[in-house]
Amino acid sequence: MTDNALDTPTATEPPKGDRVSAEAARRRTFAVISHPDAGKSTLTEALALHARAITEAGAIHGKAGRRSTVSDWMEMEKARGISITSTALQFPYRDCVINLLDTPGHADFSEDTYRVLTAVDCAVMLIDAAKGLEPQTLKLFQVCKHRGIPIITVVNKWDRPGRHALELMDEIHERIGLRTTPLTWPVGIAGDFQGVMDRRKGHFIRFTRTAGGATIAPEEHIPADAAHDAAGVDWDTAVEESELLSADGSDYDRETFLGGESSPVLFTSAALNFGVNQLLDVLVELAPAPSGALDVDGVRRAPNTPFSAFVFKVQAGMDSAHRDRIAYARVVSGTFERGDVLTHAATGKPFVTKYAQSVFGQQRSTLDDAWPGDVIGLANAAALRPGDTLYRDVPVVFPPIPSFSPEHFAVARGTDPSKHKQFRRGIEQLEQEGVVQVLRSDKRGEQAPVFAAVGPMQFEVAAHRMATELSAPISLESLPYQVARIVSPEDADFVNRQVSAEVLTRTDGVMLVLFSTPWRLEGFQRDNPNIKLGSLVAAEG
Numbered sequence: 001m002t003d004n005a006l007d008t009p010t011a012t013e014p015p016k017g018d019r020v021s022a023e024a025a026r027r028r029t030f031a032v033i034s035h036p037d038a039g040k041s042t043l044t045e046a047l048a049l050h051a052r053a054i055t056e057a058g059a060i061h062g063k064a065g066r067r068s069t070v071s072d073w074m075e076m077e078k079a080r081g082i083s084i085t086s087t088a089l090q091f092p093y094r095d096c097v098i099n100l101l102d103t104p105g106h107a108d109f110s111e112d113t114y115r116v117l118t119a120v121d122c123a124v125m126l127i128d129a130a131k132g133l134e135p136q137t138l139k140l141f142q143v144c145k146h147r148g149i150p151i152i153t154v155v156n157k158w159d160r161p162g163r164h165a166l167e168l169m170d171e172i173h174e175r176i177g178l179r180t181t182p183l184t185w186p187v188g189i190a191g192d193f194q195g196v197m198d199r200r201k202g203h204f205i206r207f208t209r210t211a212g213g214a215t216i217a218p219e220e221h222i223p224a225d226a227a228h229d230a231a232g233v234d235w236d237t238a239v240e241e242s243e244l245l246s247a248d249g250s251d252y253d254r255e256t257f258l259g260g261e262s263s264p265v266l267f268t269s270a271a272l273n274f275g276v277n278q279l280l281d282v283l284v285e286l287a288p289a290p291s292g293a294l295d296v297d298g299v300r301r302a303p304n305t306p307f308s309a310f311v312f313k314v315q316a317g318m319d320s321a322h323r324d325r326i327a328y329a330r331v332v333s334g335t336f337e338r339g340d341v342l343t344h345a346a347t348g349k350p351f352v353t354k355y356a357q358s359v360f361g362q363q364r365s366t367l368d369d370a371w372p373g374d375v376i377g378l379a380n381a382a383a384l385r386p387g388d389t390l391y392r393d394v395p396v397v398f399p400p401i402p403s404f405s406p407e408h409f410a411v412a413r414g415t416d417p418s419k420h421k422q423f424r425r426g427i428e429q430l431e432q433e434g435v436v437q438v439l440r441s442d443k444r445g446e447q448a449p450v451f452a453a454v455g456p457m458q459f460e461v462a463a464h465r466m467a468t469e470l471s472a473p474i475s476l477e478s479l480p481y482q483v484a485r486i487v488s489p490e491d492a493d494f495v496n497r498q499v500s501a502e503v504l505t506r507t508d509g510v511m512l513v514l515f516s517t518p519w520r521l522e523g524f525q526r527d528n529p530n531i532k533l534g535s536l537v538a539a540e541g
Contacts, residue, residue, distance in 0.1 A: 017304045020335055020371065024290045024303040027373030028283050029099040031116050034126035035134035039156045043126060043270035044089065044102045050216055050276045051098060053091035088328060088375045090358060096284045099375050111404045111434065111454050115386055117143055118401055119312040119330035121373065122287040125153050129162030129190045132171050141176050150288060151263045153180065154279060159269035162190030166241060169265070181252040182265040184278055185242050188234045193274060196267055197238045204230060207274040217273040258288060290373035293332045296397045303372035306393040307334030311384050312401065314433045325433070326357070327381035329390060332398070336370040345389035345397045355379035386434050405536035406437055406452035409479040409514060410459055413448055419472045420447070426470035431507055436462050439504035439512060450504055451476065452484065481514035483521050486534030495531065498524060
C-alpha cells in the first residue's frame with residue numbers, strides 16, 4: 001500500500017540515498033508467531049482494524065454471520081478456522097508503514113513459518129493467558145533466537161479465566177531464559193479485564209466492550225491519582241505488582257531487547273480489541289527498522305545500497321480468477337519501481353517486474369514502488385523459488401532458505417489417467433511453492449513421485465489443491481519411513497540396498513536416504529562408520 005502523499009516528489013526532496021534511509025526507518029516488518037488457537041489470526045485482524053486498514057473484524061471462525069479473517073483466505077483455512085499458509089498485510093499507522101506477516105500456527109506448517117521468519121525484523125510471540133508457553137511456541141522461539149530476531153510478547157485472551165500474570169512472567173523466564181519487561185500490566189484478573197496500567201506513564205487505560213468485538217474498543221486514559229476511584233482494589237493490586245516487577249529489574253531496556261535477552265510484554269484480548277492500540281504503538285516506537293541483510297559471504301547489504309530482495313515464499317491459487325502464482329519478496333536494499341528489470345541471481349537472467357503487486361491477504365492492488373522492509377508480490381513468477389535473490393546493478397546473493405527434515409512420506413498417484421499432463425504440472429507447481437518436498441527415483445517412475453513433509457496436514461493441503469485448483473486429483477499411499485538424511489551419489493547404490501532404507505532424489509539434485517525408524521538409522525551408522533550422512537534442518541529450528 002503506497003502512501004501517495006509521501007511518495008510525491010517535492011522541491012526539497014532529499015537525495016536518493018537519504019530518501020531510501022528515511023523510508024527504511026519508517027518500516028516495521030514483523031511476524032506473529034504462536035501455538036495453534038492462541039488467537040494469532042484474530043490479533044492480526046485486530047491490528048489491521050485499529051490501524052483502520054479494515055472497517056470491521058471477522059475474527060471468530062465458524063460463527064453464523066461472521067466472516068473469516070482477512071489473512072485466512074484458503075478454503076481449508078475458512079473451514080477449519082486455522083491458518084494453513086502465511087499471508088502478508090501492509091498498512092500505514094502513525095508515521096510508519098506496517099508490514100505484518102501472519103504465519104501458520106500448526107506445527108505441520110513449521111517450514112512455511114520458518115521461511116517467513118527469514119523476512120522479518122521482529123516477532124510478536126502470542127501466548128494464551130490460560131495455557132502459557134506451548135510446544136509450538138517454544139519451537140518458534142528457538143528459531144527466532146537462532147536468527148537473532150527480537151521478540152515482543154503478548155499475553156492474549158485476558159478476558160477469559162487464566163493464570164496469574166506474575167506466574168506467566170516467571171514461566172517465560174524459567175523455560176526460555178527471556179527476561180520479561182512488561183510495558184502494560186492488567187487491571188483485573190484473567191477473566192475480568194477492565195484495562196491495563198501503562199507502566200511507563202503510570203496511568204490507567206480502561207477499555208469498553210463493543211458488540212461482538214467487531215469494532216474498535218473505546219479507550220479511556222485515566223490519571224494515576226484517579227485510577228483507584230475508577231478501578232478500586234484492582235488498580236491497587238496492579239500498582240503493587242508493578243512495583244515488584246521494577247524491584248526485580250523487569251523494566252524495559254532497549255539494549256537487552258534488541259539483543260534477544262529480554263522481551264517487552266503486553267496484555268490483550270484480541271477478540272475484544274482490548275490492548276491492540278498499545279501493541280501498534282510499541283511496534284512503532286520500539287521494534288527495529290530494517291537494517292539490511294548478510295549475503296552468502298557474510299557481508300551486510302545496507303538499506304541505502306542498490307536494490308536487492310530475496311524471495312521467501314511462492315503461492316498460487318489465491319484467487320480463482322487469476323491462475324498465476326505470486327512470489328513474495330522482502331526488499332533488503334534500495335528502491336523498487338514497478339517495471340524495473342532485475343537480475344535473477346540463480347540464473348543470471350533478467351526478471352521484468354511489470355506485474356508487481358501489493359498483497360493484503362487475498363486482495364491485490366498494483367504496486368508502483370517499495371522500500372527496504374516492504375514485501376512485494378511478483379505475479380507470473382514461474383522462474384522464482386523460495387530463497388532466490390533478485391538485484392539491480394550491484395550483484396549479491398543472499399543465503400538460501402534450507403529445507404526442513406521431513407518426517408512423513410507418501411506416494412502420490414493421479415486417479416484420472418487422462419489428466420497425466422495436469423498431474424505433472426500440478427506436482428511441479430506444489431514443489432516450486434514448497435508445499436511439499438518431491439522425491440523421485442527410477443524405480444518408482446515419474447507417475448509415482450514421493451511427497452515428503454514435516455507434518456501430515458501438508459499432504460491434505462497438497463491433495464486438496466491438486467483436486468480443486470489444478471484439476472488433477474490424486475491418491476496418497478503412506479510409506480513406512482520416519483527420517484531422512486543426505487547421502488552422497490557415490491554411496492547411494494550401497495545405501496539403497498540396505499533393509500528398511502530407500503534412496504530418492506530431490507528436484508534440486510540432492511539425494512536423500514529414507515530410513516524406517518531413527519533406530520534403523522543409528523544401526524546403519526554404527527555398522528557403516530565410513531559412510532557419512534548429512535542432516536537437514538530440524539523441524540524445531
